[in-house]
Amino acid sequence: MKTLTIPTFLKGEPPVLKKVLAGIGAGALLFGLTACGGGDGEGGADEGLVVGFAQVGAESAWRTANSTSVQDAAAADDRIAELKFVDAQQEQERQISAIRDFITQQVDVIVLAPVVETGWTDVLQEAEDAGIPVILADRGIEAADEDLYTTRLGSDFVAEGRSAGEWAVQTFADDADGTKILELQGTTGSAPANDRNAGFFEVLDAEGLNYELVDSQSGNFTAEEGKAVMETFITTHALDGIDLLYAHNDEMGLGAIQAIEEAGFKPGEDIQIIIVDGSKAGFQAGVDGKLNYIVECNPVFGEQLMDVVVQVANGDDVEKFTPVEEGVFDATQFEAELPNRQF
Amino acid sequence: MSEAPATGGKRPNPYAKRLMWPVLVLAALIAVNIAVTGFDFIVPEVNDGRLGGAFVNILRRSAPLLLIALGMTLVIATKGIDLSVGAVYAIGAAIACQMIIGAEDQTATGLVLGAVALALAVTAAIGAWNGVMVAHFGVQPIVATLILMIAGRGIAQLVTGGQIPKVQDASPFTELGRGELLTVPVPIWIAALVLAALALLTRRTALGMLLESVGGNPEASRLAGIRAKGITVLVYLVCALCAGLAGLIGAANLGSADANNGGLWIELDAILAVVIGGTALLGGRFFLLGTTIGVVIIGTLEDTIINVGLSSQWQFTAKAIVVFIVALLQSPGFRAWVLKPFKRRPAPAPAEEAMSK
Numbered sequence: 053m054k055t056l057t058i059p060t061f062l063k064g065e066p067p068v069l070k071k072v073l074a075g076i077g078a079g080a081l082l083f084g085l086t087a088c089g090g091g092d093g094e095g096g097a098d099e100g101l102v103v104g105f106a107q108v109g110a111e112s113a114w115r116t117a118n119s120t121s122v123q124d125a126a127a128a129d130d131r132i133a134e135l136k137f138v139d140a141q142q143e144q145e146r147q148i149s150a151i152r153d154f155i156t157q158q159v160d161v162i163v164l165a166p167v168v169e170t171g172w173t174d175v176l177q178e179a180e181d182a183g184i185p186v187i188l189a190d191r192g193i194e195a196a197d198e199d200l201y202t203t204r205l206g207s208d209f210v211a212e213g214r215s216a217g218e219w220a221v222q223t224f225a226d227d228a229d230g231t232k233i234l235e236l237q238g239t240t241g242s243a244p245a246n247d248r249n250a251g252f253f254e255v256l257d258a259e260g261l262n263y264e265l266v267d268s269q270s271g272n273f274t275a276e277e278g279k280a281v282m283e284t285f286i287t288t289h290a291l292d293g294i295d296l297l298y299a300h301n302d303e304m305g306l307g308a309i310q311a312i313e314e315a316g317f318k319p320g321e322d323i324q325i326i327i328v329d330g331s332k333a334g335f336q337a338g339v340d341g342k343l344n345y346i347v348e349c350n351p352v353f354g355e356q357l358m359d360v361v362v363q364v365a366n367g368d369d370v371e372k373f374t375p376v377e378e379g380v381f382d383a384t385q386f387e388a389e390l391p392n393r394q395f
Numbered sequence: 396m397s398e399a400p401a402t403g404g405k406r407p408n409p410y411a412k413r414l415m416w417p418v419l420v421l422a423a424l425i426a427v428n429i430a431v432t433g434f435d436f437i438v439p440e441v442n443d444g445r446l447g448g449a450f451v452n453i454l455r456r457s458a459p460l461l462l463i464a465l466g467m468t469l470v471i472a473t474k475g476i477d478l479s480v481g482a483v484y485a486i487g488a489a490i491a492c493q494m495i496i497g498a499e500d501q502t503a504t505g506l507v508l509g510a511v512a513l514a515l516a517v518t519a520a521i522g523a524w525n526g527v528m529v530a531h532f533g534v535q536p537i538v539a540t541l542i543l544m545i546a547g548r549g550i551a552q553l554v555t556g557g558q559i560p561k562v563q564d565a566s567p568f569t570e571l572g573r574g575e576l577l578t579v580p581v582p583i584w585i586a587a588l589v590l591a592a593l594a595l596l597t598r599r600t601a602l603g604m605l606l607e608s609v610g611g612n613p614e615a616s617r618l619a620g621i622r623a624k625g626i627t628v629l630v631y632l633v634c635a636l637c638a639g640l641a642g643l644i645g646a647a648n649l650g651s652a653d654a655n656n657g658g659l660w661i662e663l664d665a666i667l668a669v670v671i672g673g674t675a676l677l678g679g680r681f682f683l684l685g686t687t688i689g690v691v692i693i694g695t696l697e698d699t700i701i702n703v704g705l706s707s708q709w710q711f712t713a714k715a716i717v718v719f720i721v722a723l724l725q726s727p728g729f730r731a732w733v734l735k736p737f738k739r740r741p742a743p744a745p746a747e748e749a750m751s752k
Binding site: 109110111112113116119141142237240267268269270272274275276279280281283284285287288307310314315316333 | 432435436442443445447448449452456548552557558559561573645648649650651653654655656657697698701702704706707708710
């Protein structure tokens, strides 16, 4: 199985050497194929599994912590021979071509953290036709493609949205004139943006909170856009009557906090703020009193993921969805939790 | 302005005509915003000795794009294009932030100046390399700069080690993006100074004419004794320097450098702004003021979408529609076609038409 890695480091070699190596690689590929066919994967399992991981990118501290966790867990795990890691820089096209590369390289298991929910049917069908199981990590895909992956390990974004909603209902239950809410959504069309929105308003509606959603725009999960959108919110709606800002992740929330401070308001007091994620920077802002509630989205699930990868490769029965353990933190818990943060 | 007749009495005329359509579109966008949110949109307000308000915010946020678009205008004037500016933005931001967070005392002025100087020096070197590839090795501009567009963000990631370095709020570096001088935000100062400097350099010296000449016909320029290669290298250097400066402002505004998202797709917005401003991609004539208006149109548009209450999904479509309108308005053929039914042709018109053929 290890021989299959040769084509990846061919890139950048001089042409002549490339051809020679390509020849060796092709030979090795054939050998690898026959070995697999004869031994029914048993030979491969002795050396460990080759796993392809198509990561979203490195768009946030959360994501880098997630990548590090998965890479460290794979390196430390004897059952995993190699982790092929691809950073898709938040583009679905790159992930699709990465998956096609994984199929060509005949990896044992493909792990995908999809950038968006839709458009995966064709490439996942190709993986299934090649007999390679697909595990979704972190984000999900649309329900119509449910048969095309084995299991999803990740955060329950709807539950995260619900947790945020429950805190909002408790905090603003006595607000007589109605709770005015601003929302900073994640990347349009992404699962965490859709689900965190749905879970939040599901609880608000179910509990009958008297609220008004003043505005809701995408900040694309980045500090830059979160800050820019918040600045426009402030000039358009003014902050005086606004009670709550719900930001779908840390970076956008921290960008928005800057915008609120620069406009001469006190984040956390003049406007209450909920963020999802819970990075060090987010908890630090909480300790400084600049935000009020953090719903954790735990990125450190590398070891849990490796267990699932091995189970799937062995053909064990796995649940369609395995949630990652996650907590919620209010102002009284920020300081105690800060040292435990890994990202 | 008093010197205008010296450069030929007729010169300002086509220039003003070129600017008319983008100005009209910008005025229409501002009118829409005023209609929705009131005059507060355009009237600046002062918060804590700092100019604010919706339109000032738009100008402040547009500063990085303006810097890049101005550099891009010069490059396009030489019949070139620079796709690497977004990546150079990320590299500039990454170098400065990484150097500052690596130091013990992030508030030291010398450290910040050093970080800014290093970032600008590296980005200038990158620009010079782009220019040498184009001018001396004859690589097509789109190819030469595409290489760095793809590889540049990787370089920025190597600089930051894949993390997002966060500079302390107390560091004077953040003043570049958040500070103010005489109540006007620093980014607006920087962009205005660069605009003024480039306008003076190109309109009050022969440099502008040389640029247009190189873009119009490089071979004829060379035969006329113009050092076309040197000028080409210079414009790519200036363009990358502008991009690096834009990256510094962006990073200072957030206090962090995001190698993946900082300045993402800004090259396309910059090219759009240049085109909206009336500079043809074919090279030759260029309009720095037109580019500036193009940048403000793009910046205002993003706010308009929120103000009008459209959802985020509309962002790209709305941008496309506005660019489409500007492009159509700028096309003489389209204007003639639209106005045809309304034009009552005076008697001598057919003769004029015949003459022009």
